[in-house]
Amino acid sequence: MxxxxxxxxxxxxxxxxxxxxxxxxxxxxxxxxxxxxxxxxxxxVALASALDGALGGDFSGDGIDDTRGYGGLLGIPEARRLFGELLQAPPEQTLVGGNSSLQLMYQCISFAYLHGIGGQPPWREQGAVRFLCPTPGYDRHFRICEALGIEMTPLPLSEEGPDMDAVEEAVSDPAVKGIWCVPHFSNPSGICYSEETVGRMARLGQRAAPDFRVFWDLAYAIHDFAPGAPELPPDLLELCRQTKTEDSVFLFGSTSKISFAGGGVAALATSADNLKWFSRHLAVTTVGPDKVNQLRHVRLFPDLHALxxxxxxxxxxxxxxxxxxxxxxxxxxxxxxxxxxxxxxxxxxxxxxxxxxxxxxxxxxxxxxxxxxxxxxxxxxxxxxxxxxxxxxxxxxxxxxxxxxxxxxxxxxxxxxxxxxxxxxxxxxxx
Ligand SMILES: Cc1ncc(COP(=O)(O)O)c(C=O)c1O
The missing domain is CATH 3.90.1150.10 (Aspartate Aminotransferase, domain 1)
Structure with missing residues (x-):
């Protein structure tokens, strides 16, 4: 042919x-x-079938006699350690929730929209607000913005990540409240952000509005399948700590593409202040996450090496x-x-x-x-x-x-x- x-x-x-x-x-x-x-x-999904029966009737965790009960809003300690390793964040700055990181993203945005973040007025009271959308990107990220009436600005995405000159210029507009990033094996272009891009992302908080946040979606953090795959991007939270911009990032991850797509565990890592803000609003919506599923996961995957x-x-x-x-x-x-x-x-x-x-x-x-x-x-x-x-x-x-x-x-x-x-x-x- x-x-x-x-x-x-x-x-x-x-x-x-x-x-x-x-x-x-x-x-x-x-x-x-x-x-x-x-x-x-x-x-x-069959690779993780051992989740069924992983507990063998023992529901006790680290300092928790019985994970079947209510409470534990931030997740069980061993799951916070595991996701802290995955997201390169301290466990005390990591919250482990239900089965969906997308839901955690939606909650971050809707809490900021309804109640405000970083001591600023709620986004709904600030007139038009917008997110930067490196494109091509993940359709469900864009749907969150669409559902809440948040405007979207597409930006070019190269092999190195988003065009950072354009990003830096755009965030000087205080109406820009966020940027969607899938820094490792991006959905759908498969690119991995360069070190330089990650460094510049970490510094965005110095020039953006106080309620601007980078949405750092590590959905494919450990999902390489071919030799020569790039390493995980540098530790964003640590870079932000060095530049005093720790409040400017939310990191997300889940086991949806590690264990079960609908029966996995998701996590959020961010600054101590952001985490306090998030859990205050989260506490209105739930008494606590499914700790039994978190426990099953840490029994099967005790650490990052096991993952x-x-x-x-x-x-x-x-x-x-x-x-x-x-x-x-x-x-x-x-x-x-x-x-x-x-x-x-x-x-x-x-x-x-x-x-x-x-x-x-x-x-x-x-x-x-x-x-x-x-x-x-x-x-x-x-x-x-x-x-x-x-x-x-x-x-x-x-x-x-x-x-x-x-x-x-x-x-x-x-x-x-x-x-x-x-x-x-x-x-x-x-x-
Ligand atoms: C980039 C990205 N983020 C998030 C998700 C959804 O993750 P979760 O199942 O944890 O909500 C997907 C699913 O395809 C994805 O591609």
Whole structure:
């Protein structure tokens, strides 16, 4: 199969007819494939099945006779130690909550919105407030802002992280109250922030509004699956302590992609003052978290080393799936940085491959794929309000399907890319 794109109209027309035939043949097959959400596949969650029975009837923790009771708003001490290691934060500045870090993010923002933070008036009383959104980014981050009426400013994201010149300039506006960051194996571009970017993030609090916060989402902190993956980003809280900006950051993490996506444990680390602020408002909403689940987790994963060992099993399952994505695309579309059909990355960790189509064709590709039985994340989902101005970003999440299904899905995807591209070029040629 040729991976080039003809330049003359008759050859393009022949290729388009051929690709339309191929698409019709895919439609006949009645496939039901899905590359949408980034979540652990069935074999991955099975790796943590020993959580069932991990307690063996012993519900006692460090200084807690019975974790089945109410209370313990900040989490059990051994879980705070474990997440402190994961987030590179002191245990006394780490809160361990329920099963979702996204919920902790929403709570931080909604508490600031309703009650104010850092001694400032509530955001809802400050007129228009906004968040900086390095893009492409995580759709659910953007949905939180959208739900609370917080404006969003997209900013470019490079291999090193967000454009820090643009970030530093933007935060001088006191209406800017936050920035979304996934610093390690970013969702969906798979990039890892450079040391310089992290250092500049730590200093943002010196020039931003007193109620500005960096939302540092370490969802993929230990999720490398290929050799040569970058190390975890430098310790942000410690850098902030050195520059006296500790109040300017919230760090988040969870075991959603370590143990069970819906039955894991999530944590928040921040300054002592922020933690006091957060727990004061949290106490209104709950008597305490599910300490039994926290205890099960620390019995199975007593420390960061145990978590990292466990992640080797995940890596062994993810590596061939990501390799299959790359090899099918390379075989059908050519070189990932030079193909006339688009560009894609080959991440060494995280959950996603980012595909950039020819401008103006991503939504068509998603539609063509759906017609042939392949569900993809909606085009534009990686942009604030779902609007990708270039209509070019498609997020591919290959963790859940089997390797055979990933290969089949990617072959279909590549055919949809080729058809949409050829049709767009023909339209440009006026035919
Ligand atoms: C960047 C990022 N943050 C947070 C989450 C959700 O985490 P949790 O399950 O802890 O709410 C995800 C899930 O895909 C994610 O990709």
């Amino acid at each position: 040729s991976t080039t794109l003809p330049s003359d109209t008759p050859a393009l027309q022949r290729l388009e007819a051929e690709l339309r035939g191929a698409h019709a043949a895919w439609q006949q097959r009645g496939l039901k494939l899905d590359l949408t959400r980034g979540k652990p596949g069935p074999e991955q 990292r060992e466990h992640m080797r099993g995940h890596a062994a399952l993810l590596r061939p799936r990501f390799a299959a994505v790359d090899s099918v695309l390379a075989d059908t579309l050519g070189h990932r940085q030079k193909s006339p059909y688009g560009r894609w990355n080959t991440p060494r960790g995280g959950y996603f491959v980012m595909f950039n189509t020819r401008a103006g064709t991503a939504a068509t590709v998603v539609q063509l794929a759906a017609e042939a039985g392949l569900a993809l994340t909606p085009a534009g989902a990686t942009w604030p309000r779902g609007h990708d101005p270039d209509d070019s970003d498609i997020r591919i999440a290959p963790s859940v399907p089997s390797i055979t299904e990933v290969k089949q899905a990617m072959a279909l995807f590549a055919d949809c890319i080729r058809l949409a591209t050829v049709q767009a070029v023909l339209a440009e040629h006026g035919g």
